[in-house]
Amino acid sequence: MxxxxxxxxxxxxxxxxxxxxxxxxxxxxxxxxxxxxxxxxxxxxxxxxxxxxxxxxxxxxxxxVLPIFFIPATVAVMNYGHFFAGKGFLLIPITILSTFITMGIASFVSQRIAKQLDKRKESSKCN
Amino acid sequence: MQLILLTCGFILLTILVYFLMNVLYMKFHQPFLVPIITTTIVIIIILIVFNIPYDTYMIGGQWIDKLLGPAVVSLAIPLYKQRELLKQYIFPILTGVLVGCLTGMVTGVAFAKSLGFSKELALSLLPKSITTPIAMQISAQIGGIPALAAVFVIIAGITGVIFSHYFLTFFKLDSTLGRGIGLGVATHAIGTSKAIEYGEQEASLSSVAMTLSAIFGSLLGPVIAWIFY
The missing domain is CATH 1.10.287 (Helix Hairpins)
Structure with a gap:
């Protein structure tokens, strides 16, 4: 049932x-x-x-089980191996580096603004 | 008959490998053992060893792929349950996603261009932080290669799943908001599957970030492409 x-x-x-x-x-x-x-x-x-x-x-x-639904799409990477042969290999570290920068900046900006908001709320409570 | 056999065979293979890899992950709990990566690697190795082309695998794989749609729809559940949290932090969320989305598009193209890659390759890299179907649409629109864009999207997603925990902890970006927004903006739905491990708040923030990033990306992607070329 x-x-x-x-x-x-x-x-x-x-x-x-x-x-x-x-x-x-x-x-x-x-x-x-x-x-x-x-x-x-x-x-x-x-x-x-x-x-x-x-x-x-x-x-x-x-x-x-969300990750399992991505498997058919991720397995498709096997068809694109040739793009990453030779100089194309550099595209992988570029993607990884850019992902780190993106994640860092997005996290930092949202976290910092949220902290300021929380602080402002705290101080308005005290008044 | 053979078709039914292949269909069931590849579905069962995927489920079985995923299940085993999940057990492995539960036992050792190392970020590089996340099932999405180990399952992908094991299945690719099996296909290569038995000389099975990807299209043959997809006879069964397409049925699992079809459930991705309703699974993404289900992300509305944590989104709805955490509505108070989202309302409270609407401004930091919007700003973080917008800045992050722009950073993702600009840095990818800038690195590829400065290393002398062709316009076509650089523009395929542009939408890598955005969820696959939209990334493919954007790359087609600006003159990239959609299939290759999808590969970069997956590399970005997997980077998040393996390294985000170390990275965000190291830089003290490991608040609920920092984790959720960082994962959603930089690593879309694949990263959101990691955010679910942290909890419902992270899952909802990551889903919101992914959705907003898709919207901003489809509007701003062509502008970034125009600035660079």
Missing amino acids: NILIRLIQIVFLYGFYVAGSWLHDLLHIPLPGSIIGLLLLWGALSTKLLSLKWIETGGHSLLS
């Missing part, structure tokens, strides 16, 4: 993905169907059109 509920909920979540993809094609929104589906589901939950309990167990079962 439990598994059946999960499956039905996953089918329901799939419906949001299909709706997102359909909107993507229809309105030429420059976001993929899955992200439009995410926004649709988030909107439905926020406006209480949909109750969290209708999709929560199914959604959590998908999220608990």
Whole structure:
């Protein structure tokens, strides 16, 4: 019974993905169907059109094994080995370095601004 | 008949390898053992050893790939449950994502260009911090190679999964907000699968960062490309 509920909920979540993809094609929104589906589901939950309990167990079962759904895409790297032969190999450290810089700056900026916000709130509480 | 056998075979192979690699990760808990990387490597080795082309693997693999859509949709759940946190930090989130997204696009192209790589390759590198389908769209739009852009997206994602913990801890960027935003902006959905390990708050921040970054990237990517070329 439990598994059946999960499956039905996953089918329901799939419906949001299909709706997102359909909107993507229809309105030429420059976001993929899955992200439009995410926004649709988030909107439905926020406006209480949909109750969290209708999709929560199914959604959590998908999220608990999220990495497996990337495997077919990551295995495709095997077809592009030749691009990284010779000088192209340098593109890998470039990507890694740029990723570090991006992560560092994004984390730093958000963390720093949040700290200032928190401090301001603290001091306004004291006054 | 053979088709059904191949389909079930490759699905089962993927699940089995993932399961085993998950056990390995749970046992040793080393960041370089995360299942997404070990599973990918083991499957690529199996395919190469048995001389199986990627397209044959995808006869089964496509069914797992199809579930990526609803799995990404499910990220709306932590997003919704953590709405108070997101509302409270809306300004630091928006600023961090915008600055990070720009940094990701500019540094990638700048490094590739300064090392003398072709325009086509440099522009394929531009959207590497953005989730695969959008990165492919952006690269096609600005004159890169979409398939290659997808490879850079994966390299960026895997960098985050293996090294983010060491990196963010070393630079004291390991607050909930720092982890969530850093992972989401620089390493998109693959990094978000790592953020889930930290907890629901990190997962929701990372999903928001990934989504916003996709929106900013598709708007600003062409502008960055125009500035460089």
